Amino acid sequence: MKDPVIRVQNLVSGYDDHIVLNDISFDVIPGEILVILGTSGCGKTTLLKNLIGLLRPFSGQIMLLGRDLLKANDKELLELMRQVGVLFQNGALLNSITVAENVAIPLEQHTKLNPELIEDLVRVKLSLVGLAHAAHALPSELSGGMRKRAALARAIALDPKVLFADEPGAGLDPVTASSLDRLLLNLRDLLGMTLIVVTHEVGSIRRIADRILFLHEGRAVFYGKLDDALKSEIEPVQQFFNA
Amino acid sequence: MEQIVITLPERFSHVEINDLQKTLSRFKSKSYQGRTVWLDLQNTQQIDSAGAVYLYRCKDEFKKKKIELRWLNASAEVQKTLDLFAPVPPSQIPRKKRNLFEIIGEIGYELAKQFVDSIFLFSNIGFWAFVSFFKPHLRRKGEVSNQGVLIGVNALPIVALIAFLIGFILALQSAAQLRQFGANIFVADLIAIAMVSEMGPLITAILVAGRSGSAITAEIATMKVSEEIDALTVMGVDPIPYLIVPKLYAIIITLPLLTVFANIIGILGGAIIGVTYLDIGFYPFLKEVFSVLRYKEIVTGLVKSLTFSVIILLTATYFGFRVKGGAEGVGRVTTASVVASIFFVIVADSILGLIFYFGEPAF
Numbered sequence: 001m002k003d004p005v006i007r008v009q010n011l012v013s014g015y016d017d018h019i020v021l022n023d024i025s026f027d028v029i030p031g032e033i034l035v036i037l038g039t040s041g042c043g044k045t046t047l048l049k050n051l052i053g054l055l056r057p058f059s060g061q062i063m064l065l066g067r068d069l070l071k072a073n074d075k076e077l078l079e080l081m082r083q084v085g086v087l088f089q090n091g092a093l094l095n096s097i098t099v100a101e102n103v104a105i106p107l108e109q110h111t112k113l114n115p116e117l118i119e120d121l122v123r124v125k126l127s128l129v130g131l132a133h134a135a136h137a138l139p140s141e142l143s144g145g146m147r148k149r150a151a152l153a154r155a156i157a158l159d160p161k162v163l164f165a166d167e168p169g170a171g172l173d174p175v176t177a178s179s180l181d182r183l184l185l186n187l188r189d190l191l192g193m194t195l196i197v198v199t200h201e202v203g204s205i206r207r208i209a210d211r212i213l214f215l216h217e218g219r220a221v222f223y224g225k226l227d228d229a230l231k232s233e234i235e236p237v238q239q240f241f242n243a
Numbered sequence: 244m245e246q247i248v249i250t251l252p253e254r255f256s257h258v259e260i261n262d263l264q265k266t267l268s269r270f271k272s273k274s275y276q277g278r279t280v281w282l283d284l285q286n287t288q289q290i291d292s293a294g295a296v297y298l299y300r301c302k303d304e305f306k307k308k309k310i311e312l313r314w315l316n317a318s319a320e321v322q323k324t325l326d327l328f329a330p331v332p333p334s335q336i337p338r339k340k341r342n343l344f345e346i347i348g349e350i351g352y353e354l355a356k357q358f359v360d361s362i363f364l365f366s367n368i369g370f371w372a373f374v375s376f377f378k379p380h381l382r383r384k385g386e387v388s389n390q391g392v393l394i395g396v397n398a399l400p401i402v403a404l405i406a407f408l409i410g411f412i413l414a415l416q417s418a419a420q421l422r423q424f425g426a427n428i429f430v431a432d433l434i435a436i437a438m439v440s441e442m443g444p445l446i447t448a449i450l451v452a453g454r455s456g457s458a459i460t461a462e463i464a465t466m467k468v469s470e471e472i473d474a475l476t477v478m479g480v481d482p483i484p485y486l487i488v489p490k491l492y493a494i495i496i497t498l499p500l501l502t503v504f505a506n507i508i509g510i511l512g513g514a515i516i517g518v519t520y521l522d523i524g525f526y527p528f529l530k531e532v533f534s535v536l537r538y539k540e541i542v543t544g545l546v547k548s549l550t551f552s553v554i555i556l557l558t559a560t561y562f563g564f565r566v567k568g569g570a571e572g573v574g575r576v577t578t579a580s581v582v583a584s585i586f587f588v589i590v591a592d593s594i595l596g597l598i599f600y601f602g603e604p605a606f
Contacts, residue, residue: 112257113260124331132334140568159256190323
C-alpha cells in the first residue's frame with residue numbers, strides 16, 4: 001500500500017475550551033477521494049480547518065505529505081501549503097480583481113515564471129474548468145457555479161498534490177453541482193490529485209466518494225468505503241442516507 | 244551536421260524552467276535556422292503544468308525564428324500531461340471601438356441619468372420627511388435620538404478639539420499683523436466673525452461629512468448589497484421614511500447645534516491668544532466679541548450649517564443607493580460619497596457666502 005497523503009491520529013480539536021472533535025483517526029491514500037460528511041454542526045469544517053493548518057488542535061497528530069503539520073515552523077508550513085489547494089465554500093475570490101488575476105496570484109507569488117508564461121498557464125487552467133471566456137470578468141459578474149469553478153482554477157494553479165474542497169455543491173442547483181462533481185473527478189483522474197471533500201449532499205457523495213468519514217457529535221462513527229456506508233447498520237449513518 | 248539533443252531532467256517543473264531557458268537561448272540565433280532542436284524526455288517522469296505550457300510556448304517562439312523544436316521519448320504519463328495542458332488560444336473579446344462622439348454621448352447620458360435619479364431620490368426624501376413628521380410610526384422607533392447621539396453627541400470631542408485649534412491658530416496668525424498697528428483688540432472681531440459665519444459651520448460640516456456621511460453611505464450600501472433594502476420593500480416598509488428620514492431629522496438638529504458649540508470653543512481658543520499674547524483682558528475680549536457679532540453673522544452661520552446638513556445627508560444617501568457589486572462596491576461608494584459631500588459643502592459655502600455678503604440684511 002502506498003504511503004498515505006494524510007494521516008490523522010487521535011485528533012482532538014475545538015474552540016477555546018469547547019471540544020468539537022474527539023479522538024479522530026483516519027488515513028487518505030494518494031489518488032482517492034475522501035468525503036467527510038455528517039449533519040450540520042458535527043465538526044466537518046473544524047476538521048478541514050485543522051487539516052489545512054488554519055486551526056491548531058488540542059492534541060493528536062496530523063501528517064500531511066509525510067510532514068508533521070503541528071511540528072512544522074511557519075516557513076515549513078508555508079512550503080507545505082504551496083503543495084495543497086483549497087476550494088472555499090463561497091469561492092473566496094478576491095472581488096476587486098478579475099478572474100484571470102485571481103488565478104495568477106499563486107503563480108506570481110510562488111514561482112519565478114515570466115508574465116507571458118503565467119498568462120498562458122492561467123488560460124490553460126481556466127479552460128480546464130470551462131471558464132476561458134470569463135477570464136476578464138470580475139467575480140461579482142459571475143454566477144455561483146462559475147465563481148466556484150474559477151476558485152477551483154485558482155486552487156489548482158500550482159498543481160497541488162492534495163485538494164481540499166469545502167462544500168463544493170452548496171448553494172448550487174443539482175445540474176451545476178453535478179457538473180462540478182464531474183470536474184473534480186476529472187481533475188483527480190487527469191492530474192492524479194488526492195481530494196478531501198466536505199459535503200452533506202447525498203447525491204454528490206454517491207457520485208464522487210471513494211471513502212467516507214462520517215462524523216457525528218464530534219466523533220468518527222464510520223470510516224470506510226462508500227458501499228459499506230450505504231449498507232451500514234450504524235444509526236446516524238443509516239438515518240443520513242435514508243433521510 | 245550534428246543533431247542537437249537536450250535531455251530534460253527527471254522532474255521538469257516551474258523550478259527547472261530557468262535552466263532549460265538558459266540552454267535553449269543558445270539555439271535561438273540565426274545560424275540555427277532550418278534546423279531541429281530535439282528535447283529528449285526519456286528520463287523525465289514528471290512534468291507539471293508550468294513545464295508543459297513552457298514547452299509549447301518555446302515551440303512557438305522557435306517556430307517564429309524558423310527553427311523546429313520537437314520532443315521525443317515521452318512516457319505515457321508525461322504525454323498525458325502534455326496533452327492536457329496544450330495551449331488555449333486567447334479568447335477574443337469583441338470590444339467595439341467607440342468614437343469620440345459615442346464617448347461624449349455616453350458621458351452626457353450617464354450624467355443626465357444621475358441627475359434625474361438624484362432628483363427622484365431627493366424629492367422622495369423631501370416628501371417623506373414632511374409626511375412622516377406627522378406619522379411617526381413610519382419611522383424606526385427611537386431612531387431619531389439614536390442617530391442624534393451617533394451624529395451629534397459622539398462628534399463633540401473631535402469637533403471641540405478641531406474648533407479650538409482653528410480659533411487658536413487663526414488668532415495667533417492675525418495677532419502678529421494686528422499688533423504692528425496697535426489694533427490688538429480687533430483680533431476679537433476677526434475671530435468672532437470668522438468663526439461664526441465661516442470657519443465654524445465649514446469645519447463642523449467637513450468633520451461630520453467625514454464621520455457620519457461615510458457611515459451613512461456604508462450602512463445603506465451594505466444593506467443594499469446584502470438585500471436588506473429589498474427585504475424591507477417586500478415587507479411593505481418603505482426604506483426612505485424608515486431608514487433615511489430619521490437620519491435627516493437627526494442631522495438637521497445636531498449639525499447646527501454642533502456648529503454653535505464649535506463657534507464657542509473656537510472663540511475661546513482665540514481668547515487664549517488674546518489674553519496671553521496680546522494682553523487683552525478676558526472680559527474686554529468677550530465684550531468686543533458680543534459687540535461685533537450682529538444677527539447677520541449668526542444667521543449666516545446657522546443657514547449654512549442647515550444647508551450643509553441637508554447636503555451631507557442627501558449625498559451620503561444617494562451614493563449609498565448607487566452601490567454596485569459586493570463588498571468592494573461599498574468601499575468605492577463610501578470614498579466617492581465623502582469626496583463629493585465635502586466638495587458640495589465647499590461649493591455651497593461659497594455660494595451662500597456671496598449671497599450673504601452682498602445681500603442686504605433685513606434685520
